[in-house]
Amino acid sequence: MAEILAVRDVRKTFGEVRAVDGVSFTVREGTITGLLGRNGAGKTTTIRMITGIFMPDSGEVRWLGADSGTAFRDRIGYLPEERGLYKQMKLVELLLFLAEIKGCRPATMRKKIDLWLERFELTDKRDAKVEELSKGNQQKVQLIGTLLHDPDLIILDEPQSGLDPVNMVLVRNLLRDLRQEGKTILLSTHMMGEAEKMADEIILIHRGQVVLEGTIDEVRGSFGHNTLHLDFDGDGAFLSELPQVRKASIVNNSAELSLADGADPQQILHACMPRVRIRRFEIASPSLEEIFIAKVGEDTLAPEGAHA
Amino acid sequence: MKKMFAVMKREYLQAVRKKMFIIMTLLLPFLMAGITILPALIMAKGMGSKRIAVLDGTGRLQAAFAKPNAPEEAEKQKKLDPRQEARKALTERRRGPELPADLRVEYVNESRAPKIDEAARPYLERLSRDDDASDKLEGVFVIPASAVADPETRMTYYSRSSTDLMTQERMARLANKSLQRMRLRAKGIDPELLNDLLEDLPVEAVQLSRSGEKKTGGELNFIVAFIFGALLVLPSFVYGQETMRGIVQEKTDRVVEVLISSVTPIQLLSGKILGIAAVGLTQIFVWLTMVGLIGAFGAATLLMADVNLGQFIRPMVFVYFFIFFILAYLTYVCIYAIAGAVCNSEKEAQQFVMPIMLFMMMPWFLMMPIVLNPDAPFAVGFSLAPVFGPITMFVRAMVTDPPLWHILVCIGISIVTIAAFFWVTAKIFRTGILSYGKRPTIPELLRWVRVA
Numbered sequence: 237m238a239e240i241l242a243v244r245d246v247r248k249t250f251g252e253v254r255a256v257d258g259v260s261f262t263v264r265e266g267t268i269t270g271l272l273g274r275n276g277a278g279k280t281t282t283i284r285m286i287t288g289i290f291m292p293d294s295g296e297v298r299w300l301g302a303d304s305g306t307a308f309r310d311r312i313g314y315l316p317e318e319r320g321l322y323k324q325m326k327l328v329e330l331l332l333f334l335a336e337i338k339g340c341r342p343a344t345m346r347k348k349i350d351l352w353l354e355r356f357e358l359t360d361k362r363d364a365k366v367e368e369l370s371k372g373n374q375q376k377v378q379l380i381g382t383l384l385h386d387p388d389l390i391i392l393d394e395p396q397s398g399l400d401p402v403n404m405v406l407v408r409n410l411l412r413d414l415r416q417e418g419k420t421i422l423l424s425t426h427m428m429g430e431a432e433k434m435a436d437e438i439i440l441i442h443r444g445q446v447v448l449e450g451t452i453d454e455v456r457g458s459f460g461h462n463t464l465h466l467d468f469d470g471d472g473a474f475l476s477e478l479p480q481v482r483k484a485s486i487v488n489n490s491a492e493l494s495l496a497d498g499a500d501p502q503q504i505l506h507a508c509m510p511r512v513r514i515r516r517f518e519i520a521s522p523s524l525e526e527i528f529i530a531k532v533g534e535d536t537l538a539p540e541g542a543h544a
Numbered sequence: 545m546k547k548m549f550a551v552m553k554r555e556y557l558q559a560v561r562k563k564m565f566i567i568m569t570l571l572l573p574f575l576m577a578g579i580t581i582l583p584a585l586i587m588a589k590g591m592g593s594k595r596i597a598v599l600d601g602t603g604r605l606q607a608a609f610a611k612p613n614a615p616e617e618a619e620k621q622k623k624l625d626p627r628q629e630a631r632k633a634l635t636e637r638r639r640g641p642e643l644p645a646d647l648r649v650e651y652v653n654e655s656r657a658p659k660i661d662e663a664a665r666p667y668l669e670r671l672s673r674d675d676d677a678s679d680k681l682e683g684v685f686v687i688p689a690s691a692v693a694d695p696e697t698r699m700t701y702y703s704r705s706s707t708d709l710m711t712q713e714r715m716a717r718l719a720n721k722s723l724q725r726m727r728l729r730a731k732g733i734d735p736e737l738l739n740d741l742l743e744d745l746p747v748e749a750v751q752l753s754r755s756g757e758k759k760t761g762g763e764l765n766f767i768v769a770f771i772f773g774a775l776l777v778l779p780s781f782v783y784g785q786e787t788m789r790g791i792v793q794e795k796t797d798r799v800v801e802v803l804i805s806s807v808t809p810i811q812l813l814s815g816k817i818l819g820i821a822a823v824g825l826t827q828i829f830v831w832l833t834m835v836g837l838i839g840a841f842g843a844a845t846l847l848m849a850d851v852n853l854g855q856f857i858r859p860m861v862f863v864y865f866f867i868f869f870i871l872a873y874l875t876y877v878c879i880y881a882i883a884g885a886v887c888n889s890e891k892e893a894q895q896f897v898m899p900i901m902l903f904m905m906m907p908w909f910l911m912m913p914i915v916l917n918p919d920a921p922f923a924v925g926f927s928l929a930p931v932f933g934p935i936t937m938f939v940r941a942m943v944t945d946p947p948l949w950h951i952l953v954c955i956g957i958s959i960v961t962i963a964a965f966f967w968v969t970a971k972i973f974r975t976g977i978l979s980y981g982k983r984p985t986i987p988e989l990l991r992w993v994r995v996a
């Protein structure tokens with residue numbers, strides 16, 4: 237598939253802090269690409285350089301899609317992590333304005349706005365002021381503002397932060413729909429679980445540098461099939477002491493075990509049998525979370541990154 | 545350009561459709577008129593009529609405190625042509641003061657009282673009666689018997705408030721005028737003759753323009769200059785403030801990031817500034833129209849008083865007003881935009897701009913000497929200086945006839961200043977608008993200007 241965007245060795249320093257330190261990657265058309273990393277890794281700064289909010293100190297961002305030219309930023313739909321709308325404006329007027337500053341002619345937009353409002357069940361709020369809407373509805377309006385001008389590349393920075401479970405599902409479904417429609421999506425998140433469910437490709441950023449990239453299967457495959465997922469009844473504390481286990485994370489009655497090189501899962505099953513009652517025993521690739529920890533080291537991981 | 549226009553349109557429509565804007569636009573002229581006219585009206589009316597007892601020890605001053613007699617009143621009603629009216633006012637002024645209608649005098653002839661202070665006692669008691677008592681007095685004016693002959697004599701005015709200077713002054717004038725006449729007559733001099741001999745002749749101020757055109761009515765010019773000066777200065781600051789508030793609001797609402805990903809900071813900044821400028825011009829246009837309508841009535845009156853209004857409200861004044869308002873606003877608004885971009889709350893931004901604004905408002909504080917000496921070197925200097933130029937030059941253009949090259953130089957310097965300010969502002973704006981938290985120091989700001 238064709239590439240739509242290339243980021244080449246961009247760097248950005250704020251005072252003493254090297255926020256982004258030589259990041260390169262490409263985004264392929266029609267995929268969902270997950271930009272992963274803990275808070276403060278440099279995801280938002282990278283995105284801001286793509287959207288033209290910051291100029292990189294060095295390096296470049298290149299648009300490789302159709303009609304490449306200076307106006308490519310009008311072909312991006314951007315949902316910032318910090319959500320914000322003009323609270324005093326009426327919904328329709330606000331959406332018209334957002335489309336207008338993306339270069340759309342207002343006259344052509346009214347019908348589209350109505351369609352989007354219908355899709356998000358906001359038709360009856362059409363003439364309400366933004367401040368009169370619930371938080372969840374404001375999020376929806378912001379999403380409409382991101383998508384209204386029919387962008388080729390949709391960039392979402394932590395789209396699920398602050399969403400309730402219902403809206404979280406709504407966003408997840410929307411992203412799938414958009415990909416079905418052939419849109420390209422760049423999704424920044426620190427929630428590995430979400431990325432695993434949605435992304436086709438991932439780019440892992442740590443301390444301003446890309447530490448890992450590829451399709452989910454590639455990334456997982458490269459870490460081998462040396463992970464055991466266990467569900468059991470009983471006290472599983474002994475698992476971490478087994479000689480075949482390199483590292484164990486045990487939460488309640490389930491465990492994810494990284495095996496030592498050359499270890500035989502069969503031996504572990506054997507060791508478990510007399511002590512606990514096994515409900516699930518699965519040999520698999522490691523989860524993104526495991527890979528992430530293995531890659532950047534446990535000590536650097538913020539707690540909110542560990543349990544998505 | 546299209547995007548800047550979109551930003552501008554949004555700013556304009558949002559501001560103009562606010563209820564507060566509509567109310568302020570329609571009501572402010574009346575409020576201002578109220579604020580300026582009301583105190584004067586109250587002063588003149590003295591908050592209703594006053595009852596004052598005059599205890600006359602000489603027994604000869606009754607006529608001085610009598611109400612003006614009826615035939616004169618009737619004569620006043622008769623229609624006079626303006627010139628005659630003015631002459632009449634002059635003769636009336638010469639003839640001496642009259643008892644104002646709002647003072648009700650209770651005249652008591654105390655020439656037979658042995659001690660006037662004792663005679664006054666019951667009247668003084670009436671000063672402290674309840675307000676609604678029928679014999680309540682607001683003042684007691686005591687004239688001792690020696691008042692005609694002895695220049696060392698003191699008259700006394702008693703009242704509940706020590707600040708009722710106006711009434712005291714009026715009473716004293718009435719008494720003194722009469723006493724003077726009596727002394728003159730005693731020496732065999734006709735007081736009317738003396739008045740005529742000592743008459744001050746009035747001076748008429750005539751401003752001669754370069755083209756040789758004559759203008760009169762200088763005092764009024766002075767007031768008009770002030771009004772137009774205020775109309776130029778105040779909106780510049782008010783709308784500068786408005787711009788700042790808008791930027792801070794966008795930061796606190798976190799709208800900025802969406803905006804900056806779609807438009808460049810320069811587009812955003814100029815759209816905003818021009819949008820709000822358009823709001824200001826709309827408001828001023830409405831105000832001028834209202835003033836014009838009211839003025840049309842006023843003009844008739846002024847014409848009768850021999851004042852040619854056309855000499856103040858020349859078409860050129862409106863051209864100057866438009867030019868210098870735009871220049872002044874654009875000069876100030878940059879400072880407000882910087883404040884909005886680097887500060888996190890309105891309060892903080894307010895403190896940031898305050899000292900700078902006080903400095904920039906200098907011509908406003910110096911308005912009086914500038915209006916009085918519009919061609920003095922310091923006024924010329926101010927009018928050609930960057931930042932201070934637009935206001936000063938406008939005021940000068942109102943009250944005097946500055947050479948065209950002064951005006952052109954002022955406009956040129958202002959445009960250069962605005963361009964420089966705008967360039968710096970855009971740089972700071974770009975970095976500042978996305979920075980939350982600590983306010984940058986001056987060295988940091990300078991670094992933003994260099995780097996951005």
